[in-house]
Amino acid sequence: MPRSLWNGTIAFGMVRVPVKLYSATESKAVRFRERHCSDGAAIEHRRVCVQEGREIPYGETVKGFEVSSGSYVTLSKEEIATADGPGAHMIEIEHFAHRAEIDPVFYERAYRLGPGKLGDDAYLLLHAALTRSDRVGIGRFVFHNKAHLVALRALEDVIALHTMRFADELIPVDDLEIPAPQRKPSKLEVAAAGTLVEQLSSSFQPDDYEDTYRAALLELIERKARGETIDAPEAEEIAPEDDLLVALQASLERQGGGRSARAKAKTKAKKPPRSRAGKSVGSAR
């Protein structure tokens, strides 16, 4: 059994479900360490007092919040912990919602929950009810001195916990300056692009995708280890398309083998109803 990261209780109405939290993901990225480029030596991170210029052991440190330039309010570990509140041990399900209503932008990290001590029956009940109702529970919990909005849902035979961002952690799209085109895309262009989307449509199969870069990177490391020099890739100017329609038609031709003539004649692409996504909350099995 993997080691649990957190133990606590889910409050579902008056039902208490003791749970243990486990990680659901693991990065397979190639890992690097910081090294000094001149001699390849290891880089150490040292805590140094700016005033005295010497290294300070962790025991001699305190946490401070800068209230104005150079002026700090210090808080002890215990004082910081007062912010944890009940969320440090308890996830109260405040609401239930449909998964499709949660935009992917909210999701942060995925975990899995297992039953805690004597919690198996209540755990199975919550799992069954989440599956049957096709909904996800929304609550808040505190993990590592930080509160998270969480979604609890049935995933295969277990309950998954997703930490989510609070609404004010999202950057409002209005903050971005998206330049408006001088000339809007024509109906013909939108129709051709719509046909291309249709042609490229399929279902999502996670196993179809493999990280090819990992292997390429490890191969390059091997070449470098043998003393080969690695040529820097040529910088390639990416020019915006002058004629979108020509590019779209060429794409359609490449994709569907000469069907672009018909595609062109087609009126605006059909509008399928917005997907009632996640209809099947627990259907990842």
Add this chain to the structure above:
Amino acid sequence: MAKPLWTGSLSFGLVNVPVALFSATRDRDIHFQLLHAPDCSPIETRRVCAAEEQPVPWPEIARGYELENGEWVLLSDEDLRAAAPRQSRTIDIERFVEVGEIDPVYFDHSYLLVPPDEGAARAYALLSETMGDSGKVALGRFVLRTKERLVCIRVRDSALTLTTMLFGDEVRSSEEIAEGIEGAAPTGEQIESAVAVIEELSVEFDPTLYRDEHRAHLKRIIKRKQQGKKIAAPAPAKEPVTTTAPDLMGALEESLAQIRAQGKAKKPRARARSASKKTPARQA
């Protein structure tokens, strides 16, 4: 506007859409500075070369990969790009799928894609209009920093939003946890009551209902401390944190009775501000 995290282009068929990548989220956490206890002077983390005992400026730090024989290979940013030149500057859209098909367990971080200049605006507008019409999300991939990312791109408030995703082998199996569960399967009656509780507590997801109370509390205690006030120790939890429910059916029935009695409490405007208040910790 802030500096983009990456610039390159989105490739959709033979159409290239130049784009700049920005984070879709911002850090609202309260950050503490580490101070030296006696005089409260700030502590800096310095990177020091272990061989020379000298501080090393950031530009002199390379990524090192340790070989099995203990030797190190150092890689520059150019090396990283050289491993996959095209993928390092192009997000290739491979297919389109329904967003509901992607399990949220794959979602990682979200970014906003913006055309870097007016010249790119038309192709960007074409792609966002087409995707908005189709209601689908584009699946593609590219290399960001040291890792290839599977990504889904969709239109959100008229901006193309990119969410990085995990690869299939980065998601752990549930099996080990599932095999360790030993309880009794719930009865039909229990499930029905539990679903009834869920129905009563169901709302349309509205992220603005939930505030980060933890962050707000930290701000409050910093203020109190600044005014020279004491910070009280946390009150002991009102109920034992690991109670088990020997009588699940009874707990469900009580939950239902309580939620229904409160009636209004179900409505979003009544709750969410203070989660603790409506905790059904005691009999109404």
